[in-house]
Amino acid sequence: MAFWKPGTEKPRFEEDGEGGIVFMSNNLASSSSSSYGYANIEKQRQRLPVYKYRTEILYLVENHATTIIVGETGSGKTTQIPQYLKEAGWAEGGRVIACTQPRRLAVQAVSARVAEEMGVNLGEEVGYTIRFEDHTTSGVTKVKFLTDGVLIREMMEDPLLTKYSVIMIDEAHERSISTDILLGLLKKVSQSNIVLVIQRRRPELRLIISSATIEAKTMFNFFNPSKKRHAPEGSAPGPKLEPAILSVEGRGFSVKIHYVEEPVSDYIRSVVSTILLINEREPPGDVLVFLTGQEDIETAIKLLEEEAHSNQKNSSGLLPLPLYSGLSRSEQDLIFTPTPRGKRKVILSTNIAETSLTLEGVVYVIDSGFSKQKFYNPISDIESLVVAPISKASARQRSGRAGRVRPGKCYRLYTEDYFLNQMPGEGIPEMQRSNLVSTVIQLKALGIDNILGFDWPAxxxxxxxxxxxxxxxxxxxxxxxxxxxxxxxxxxxxLPLDPMISKMILASSELGCSDEIITIAAVLSIQSVWIIARGVQKEQDEAKLRFAAAEGDHVTFLNVYKGFLDSKKPSQWCYKNFLNYQSMKKVVEIRDQLKRIARRLGITLKSCDRDMEAVRKAVTAGFFANACRLEPHSNGVYKTIRGSEEVYIHPSSVLFRVNPKWVVYQSIVSTERQYMRNVVTINPSWLTEVAPHFYQNRQNAMSF
DNA sequence: GAGCACTGC
Known part of the structure; x- marks a missing residue:
């Protein structure tokens, strides 16, 4: 075994001589298998591309405060690196190796795999923590997988993360808000002047940032300390502060990229004709199509079905399947059933298939070049979803989905010139496209006072x-x-909630309706309790009417929740009422968590029975900034009190077409119009009552 | 008359 062990001589490298960036030579380690019981798993582990870099990774982690690992999917970095660290002794003496993921599902999947490879029970030596689920054992767990949101929460208790020896931030290129907050905080912990003291106290804390190629330089620059502010290298003991970069190749199959010769005017029609072309000319293999949203997907499916009627030859054997988050679990599961003989699955998907779901059997990818992206306008304080061109990084991610089982093809519905010269290299980090109230609260809770001066990756x-x-x-x-x-x-x-929802809960304590408001808070913090009913909107509208309350959506949710609790067979009951069973289970879970926290905060759980005025007042106490008034003699036009923005009640609201004079909303979805989601009627006098400081100068605008 | 995707003590 030629593995380098900490404290011994440096392994072979190619160095570029510039500030510590190290690119690895591709020296193959000899493959030797252990003679113990897990020979099979050992062999599999050794076949992963990352295995060749084991020695180098351990060397870099030992000698650099931060190591950036660039690796494509399939390199094995997520499952292997934590094991290498453990094998090298980083988990000795009660220390823990942490690896974060942006998504819960990934945390569960990866930790299960690693536990299996290590031959241990999940929750013991290898464990994981996500919201609601802590499968770790204190003093026993040595390798811990967790969502980056959980790690931020842990920092509120223990800002220096003292129990960890190494923290690996995986999928950093996705640049989620949580990842960016973590990167900013960890840089502070591992480098800033205050914490230099800490570095001396615990010189073993190491960071590993795992990122796609395209973002590596950004990460390097971010973690590379400015030379002016720091003492010269060598004056202090411990690792080098300059990050190291190491590149690990992936194990995907080659994907041949096709571009269109001329820009397409209608990408949905181009999608359909490309599907037909593939079906006509290419050998079997499923097709994955990236579109922007439900509407695109349904249009494309309709066009395909029309094609099937008029031209049986080109479209024979095509099995179109929609895929987006709003579908019920059973509808999503259709995607994973094996393709019937002689058929070709055509999965028409949103971005969900770009990162969150992996589909086996896909050989052809069609990339429309667009996705829906969130943007935030701080002037109007409105977040909107806009169809926008994707980045090169996304385009590569999408095409990579064609090469998982065998060499594949990707059809990009834009020109090569556009890809090379006009497409942005990376997407705009979520941090720069979002409302920041939750982020600011989290930083304040971590004791960071100078928010404007905080050192962000972006x-x-x-x-x-x-x-x-x-x-x-x-x-x-x-x-x-x-x-x-x-x-x-x-x-x-x-409270792990949007601050407006949290404020609503605190107000409910005084108004004597915390029991009801905590239910509402749980519903407001998930996407939607309703399933997306395709082709049965009428039936769903009727089902909704059974719960509808004249006061608005919030009170309607109370009726839904009560019905769910009273139902004998909740899953069937949900199906019958067009409710999403998974969502309702989540509501119950979140509600339990909120109840626990509320109790700890000294909020007494109290029901107001039928007094819906108390409930509406509590909602107003959190959402007063979202108050709107109906424009007189208009057809459902509302104006926001704060900014005089023109808004409408969303058609999914129980108050759609009811148009009460005064409402507050939870959020705006901005498509062709600006729609208010989750709306409740209020009495305008409550506004000055719950937020006099906010409304005292707006009396004229309100004129009630 | 309409909803990209994630997440949190």
């Missing part, structure tokens, strides 16, 4: 920051000095 706009501070100030979560108020601010930071 700093958000000052306007967005200032807007978030304003909103938190108006909610009395921050005081005049932008510090957390006591107790409100600290309580809000404890």
């Amino acid at each position: 700093p958000p706009s000052p306007q967005a920051m200032i807007r978030a501070l304003e909103v938190l100030y108006s909610l009395q979560i921050l005081d005049d000095d932008a510090k957390l108020t006591s107790p409100t601010g600290f309580q809000v930071a404890e």
